[in-house]
Each structure stands twice: as structure tokens, then as C-alpha cells.
Amino acid sequence: TFTPRVFSGIKPSGGLTLGNYLGAIKRWVGMQSDDMETVFCMVDLHAITVWQDPAELKNATRELAAGYLASGIDPEKSVLFNQSQVPEHAQLAWIFNCVARVGWMNRMTQFKDKAGKNAEKVSLGLYAYPSLMAADILLYHATHVPVGEDQKQHVELTRDIAAKFNNDYKVDFFPITEPVIEGPGMRVMNLRDGTKKMSKSGVSDMERINMLDDADTIAKKFKKAKSDAEPLPETVEGLVGRPEAKNLVDIYASLSDATPQQVIAEYSGAQWGKFKPALADLAVTKLSPISDEMKRLMDDPAEIDRKLARGAQRAREIATPILDRTYDIVGL
Ligand code: ADP
Ligand code: NA
Numbered sequence: 001t002f003t004p005r006v007f008s009g010i011k012p013s014g015g016l017t018l019g020n021y022l023g024a025i026k027r028w029v030g031m032q033s034d035d036m037e038t039v040f041c042m043v044d045l046h047a048i049t050v051w052q053d054p055a056e057l058k059n060a061t062r063e064l065a066a067g068y069l070a071s072g073i074d075p076e077k078s079v080l081f082n083q084s085q086v087p088e089h090a091q092l093a094w095i096f097n098c099v100a101r102v103g104w105m106n107r108m109t110q111f112k113d114k115a116g117k118n119a120e121k122v123s124l125g126l127y128a129y130p131s132l133m134a135a136d137i138l139l140y141h142a143t144h145v146p147v148g149e150d151q152k153q154h155v156e157l158t159r160d161i162a163a164k165f166n167n168d169y170k171v172d173f174f175p176i177t178e179p180v181i182e183g184p185g186m187r188v189m190n191l192r193d194g195t196k197k198m199s200k201s202g203v204s205d206m207e208r209i210n211m212l213d214d215a216d217t218i219a220k221k222f223k224k225a226k227s228d229a230e231p232l233p234e235t236v237e238g239l240v241g242r243p244e245a246k247n248l249v250d251i252y253a254s255l256s257d258a259t260p261q262q263v264i265a266e267y268s269g270a271q272w273g274k275f276k277p278a279l280a281d282l283a284v285t286k287l288s289p290i291s292d293e294m295k296r297l298m299d300d301p302a303e304i305d306r307k308l309a310r311g312a313q314r315a316r317e318i319a320t321p322i323l324d325r326t327y328d329i330v331g332l
Helices: 018-031 054-071 088-097 102-106 109-118 124-138 149-168 215-224 243-255 260-267 272-298 301-330
Strands: 005-010 037-042 078-082 144-146 178-180
Touching (some): 005 018, 005 124, 018 272, 037 054, 037 301, 054 078, 078 301, 109 149, 124 149, 144 149, 149 178
Parallel strands (some): 005 037, 037 078, 144 178
16 A cells, blocks of 8 residues: 555646646645645656757746746645656656557557657657656656546556556556546647647647736637637536537636536526636636746746755655665666
8 A cells, every 4th residue: 555645747848828727736736735745846858858949948947837836836735846856757767668568659649649640750758758757656656646638548558557567576566546637627628629638839829828828818818719609508518519618618617616517507598708708807817816926936046946956855855765676676
């Protein structure tokens, strides 16, 4: 049996989006407690699987840290650090490269989406990404990983790697981690195409809400968001087959800590001309205190760096004994 421990992370590969906030950070904040150890990381080694401008990467990492802090991740309650400052992630990932099977990697849908027709030209790192993600999680013996729906397959691969390692070496060393995917914010879609996820990359700026967007920009983006010709339905079942409408209702629900049923009860039969401005107002009310605090924190990058250096030290206190024991088990 393993002590309950939460791990999760986000790539510093561009500005934070509303998808990252609702699918990840907002839920992490709610998981911080005295009974559960929580470990949150900026996964910069994942970011460089696609080329990043070095100066922008450093800035994006600090901005992401500011986003975690401004949203309520408390470095006293949670271990908060930058992945590349804990070299054990890369060390364990190599061992997992030798455990995972090529056939498993070939089934990863996110790789297929990202590589597209260009699979011969992408980095080897992009292909091996899920093995590094397994190392991120298992280096802390994390039992629970709160992520968005898009990461479900990668957490399942993490479970397969843990099980194969335990079986290959006849140990009960790595936990079989549970993905925690629940609530209406798990699949935030982009605002122009209700079937593609909102992301930092791969979609245009008008298709996503960035955490640092100002109030006018947020209002404009929701106003232009694709909906459909029908008013809001009388019941949530009426959202079936209406992905854009469902997405806007889910975003409202997630931002207001309500269920989609409650949102529909309040707005049943409403026209988009009424719902979209209400959604924009809600988003501005919830997001502007966070973006104001992010900007304030980013005025003092040295203080962010100090917090991250302290976090990396605490992370290594957990990670080093686990990596040492892994080396022993493998015979290294
Ligand atoms: P991105 O696609 O924006 O680069 P990452 O791959 O860094 O995001 O994912 C970081 C976290 O944010 C993961 O837990 C992921 O599931 C979550 N996430 C990203 N996009 C969305 C989305 N559109 N809806 C819900 N969660 C999301
Ligand atoms: Na992603």
C-alpha cells in the first residue's frame, strides 16, 4: 500500500489557457490538504520535445509558475518546482524507455495528432514523451494524477509501465496510479470548433482564452465563439449533438462550481445573445484577480526562482531515495 500522493504538471510551451486552468490547476488547488501530499511541476523537459526559443522558454516557465501561485497553489502546502531542476526525472525516464514497448508508443493518439503526416521528422523526444511522463509520476510514487481528458491515455500507459516494471523485476515497487478526471472542465474545447481541444499551441489565438487576456479580449472572444442557431435547451440531454453549445455550458459550469444541469436550469430557453455576455462576465470575474496577481508576481522573477529552487530541493528529498532504490532493483 502506498501513501496517497498527488502529482501533476503543465508544459511551459506558451501562455496558460482556460483549458489548463479548468482541466488542471483549479482542481489541484482544491486537492491541497493536510492529509494529502501534493506535488506540482512545470514540465520544461516536455516542452522541448518541440523546439522552443530559449529565452521564451525561461520566461514561459516563470509565467507558468506565476499562474500556479496566483491560482492558489501554496508552496507551503504543495511541492512546486521545475522538472529540469530535478535530474532524476530524466534518469528514471531512461529506465522506463527500456521497460515500455515500441508497440505501446505507437498507439498513443496524441503523438499521432501532433506528428500528423510528418512522423519521420518529429523529435525522438516527442515519441518518448509518455515514458518521461510516467517517470514524472512514478518518481514520486504518486497514487493520483488530476489531468484533463486528453491525458487519460498517457496515464494508462504509466500504469502499464509500472505493472511491467513490477512484474519484470518481481517487486511491488511502483504504484498503479489512478487518473482523476471528473467535472465539467475536463474537456474544454476551442471556441471556433467544438470538437478540437483548447490548447496553448495548434489553435489560433481567437480560439482560446488565455489566462492573461484582458476583460475586453475575453468578452470579444466569447461573443465571436461559435454556437448554433438554437437557444439553450430545457435540459442537459438537449446538448447532445451540439458540441459548441455543450462546451460553453460546461465552461460556465466549471467556472461557477456548478453542474451543467444547474446552468441549464438557470438559462433554459435563453438566446446566445444573453448567455454569452453572462459567460464573459463570469470569466472576467473569476480570471482577472488571477491575471492581476500573475503580473504582480512576474515583476519579481528572482522571487519566483527562489521559490522554485526551494521546491526542487523538497522534490529531490522524495525523488532521490526512489531513484536509488530503482537502480538497486535494476542492478545499476
Ligand atoms: P496544452 O495542450 O495546453 O499544451 P498540456 O499538454 O501542457 O496543455 O497539459 C497540461 C494539463 O492541462 C493537463 O492536465 C491537460 O489534461 C490539461 N489540459 C490541457 N488542455 C485542456 C483542455 N482543453 N481541457 C481540459 N484540460 C486541458
Ligand atoms: Na497537451
